[in-house]
Amino acid sequence: MAVLVYAESWNGSFKKATYEAVSYAAQLANKLGTEAIALTIANSDDAAQLGNYGASKVLVLTNDSLNTFNNQAYANAIVAAAENAGADTIVISNTNKGKSVAPIVAAKREAGLITNVLELPSSTSPFTVKRKTFSSKAFANYSTNAAQKVISITPNAQEVVATGGSTTVESFDYTATESDNRLSSISIDRATGKVSLTEAELVVSAGRGLKGPENWGMIEELADVLGAATACSKPVADIGWRPHGEHVGQTGIAINPELYIAIGISGAIQHLAGVNSSKNIVVINTDPEAPFFKAADYGIVGDAFEVVPKLIDALKVYKANN
């Protein structure tokens, strides 16, 4: 019984989260003594690349009814592909798209669904994996004995493993049904050129210490120099200084980038919950007693309005020399 991985595309191309999912599926298949088969939807050009991450076969689905993402249709296409591939385990990224298809896929397959998964299974019988829980304040080991499984993996938690392998590409068809199209997309409004928060490797975030929305220019400049995404604390989103989509924390977006720089954020427990899985945390705050320093790897006690411009200059010098 094979492992099927949904290789997600954004505007017709793969991202790091896709390669993470395929790498995960290939290693999982290896543990289970089977093969990993990838499914791509509305992206045929890049399909062969997935061999390099361990997919033994790629099912390519191109159908005019699936050119734009539709959770119902995509979920049904994944279910059909799992049947075609003889898969009993399905791997999906825990991205926005993944979250809106995984429960549908699992309900249709009567599968055990485990989301927010961080690692390969510690045991395959019973199937046991570690996941984030309590809004990243804790971890839990979940097991399932379900014959069918759906595993949704946290972006930025898996290594991308390039195997140098090749793959066979096969076309696969599914046409959206009337029931798939009960909701129709009217418009998509995407901030262009910005790094998506959940998948960003570097994130620059700021809070009330910035004193007003007019002072975010230096935060965006710092993010630009680093190639980072921008984020903010809850109070700042609540007062409308920044859009809600930037709010990281317990009731916002949970992230786990390689680097999280928090500027003018004190580090309330609700904020820490959403960001404490970041691999490296830098805190810049005027208050040496700010609780965030206890969760930080590197700290600077200082005024953001002095420290941030200096940091931007120092990074520019570094970038120029490296």
Added chain:
Amino acid sequence: MKILVCISHVPDTTSKINFTNNNTEFDSNGITFVINPYDEFGLTRAMKIKEATGASLTVLNVGPVSTEPTLRKALAIGADDAVRIDAEPTDAADVARLIADYAKDQNYDLIITGRESIDYNGGIVPGMLATHLDIPFVNACIGFELEGTKATVIREIDGGKETLEGNLPMLLAGQKGLVDEKELRIPAMRGIMMARKKPLTVVAAGETTKQTLVVSFELPEVKAACTMIDAGNVEQLVELLHTEAKVI
């Protein structure tokens, strides 16, 4: 028009998380439980629809008797009646099946849940429930407007938002944006008094099968002490990010 809002009973966001019984159970000692914040945005949106259209509003929770104060709070905010399905909610697929079994004959026009609970964060119940009831599922819903039975919904997508249109019934998994933080309602004394008289029906759970089991919990490792850098020497930070953290 009939609206169902599904509510989770969760530890308050300020809770410190601990486990007991050899790290196999959540330690609820000293914990204050609240309506799951994501569900509260949905409940508030539902109240606004109720006020605009005269719709009936039922709140539902799957849980033991100890979760009833959370349902009473939802009644105090303004729901008409409450349903508690009497079962320990230890498996999301099981919870979705129990709610579906109850809701399938109720003909709700609109079902609203939170996008996930802030305790187990599965994000599983809404999509499974919609699938069992064969209605469309809108995840990470940040906007909803209704004109007759035609709804315009906005959902968060990676890096932006998408506007969709469709007819009721449907299920929304909501979050902030469905209403703003400042629109959330604190129950008034009159509401609290009235809530005591509103119907709270207890429904026995049918046959269930659990797909997943929590084997054990772990707390994150305690971080080593933070390396403090002088505000006048940001070059040192850049150096450490390069040589030690290896992130630039």
